[in-house]
Amino acid sequence: MKNSADFNALKKMAEQEDSEAQCELGWMYAVGREVVKDDTEAVRWFRRSAEQENIRAQFNLGVMYCTGEGVERNYEEAASWFKQAADQGAAEAEYKLGSLYYLGRGVDEDEAKAVKWLQKAAKQGHEEAQKLLELYSQN
Numbered sequence: 001m002k003n004s005a006d007f008n009a010l011k012k013m014a015e016q017e018d019s020e021a022q023c024e025l026g027w028m029y030a031v032g033r034e035v036v037k038d039d040t041e042a043v044r045w046f047r048r049s050a051e052q053e054n055i056r057a058q059f060n061l062g063v064m065y066c067t068g069e070g071v072e073r074n075y076e077e078a079a080s081w082f083k084q085a086a087d088q089g090a091a092e093a094e095y096k097l098g099s100l101y102y103l104g105r106g107v108d109e110d111e112a113k114a115v116k117w118l119q120k121a122a123k124q125g126h127e128e129a130q131k132l133l134e135l136y137s138q139n
Helices: 004-015 019-031 039-050 055-067 075-086 091-103 111-123 127-138
Strands: none
Touching: 004 019, 019 039, 019 055, 039 055, 055 075, 055 091, 075 091, 091 111, 091 127, 111 127
């Protein structure tokens, strides 16, 4: 964004249910780029985009629930959003979901499901998933 006219154009697109614009607007609020950082606004825009099956927004909303930024921390809700993005092949979401199964946060601890999701992420070259699988195999 170079100026407020660009921001206003993006916001107008987001208000007209453009999921990419909504996700971008959420990101701007989450990191404080071009606007004052506002996690509540970030969650609002991520949710609108995520409900339209935007993978990045689903993942970002999962992160917000994991960290408790803009919403009360809720691992069950985080797992739900990560699952939606993971089901669409998002490697980072597969990793996060596998990690939640590994730790039993928001989902029942389940080694088989943890390995399944971590393997999916690892097959896409996700290094942290590969490292966690290595740790798993050593136990």
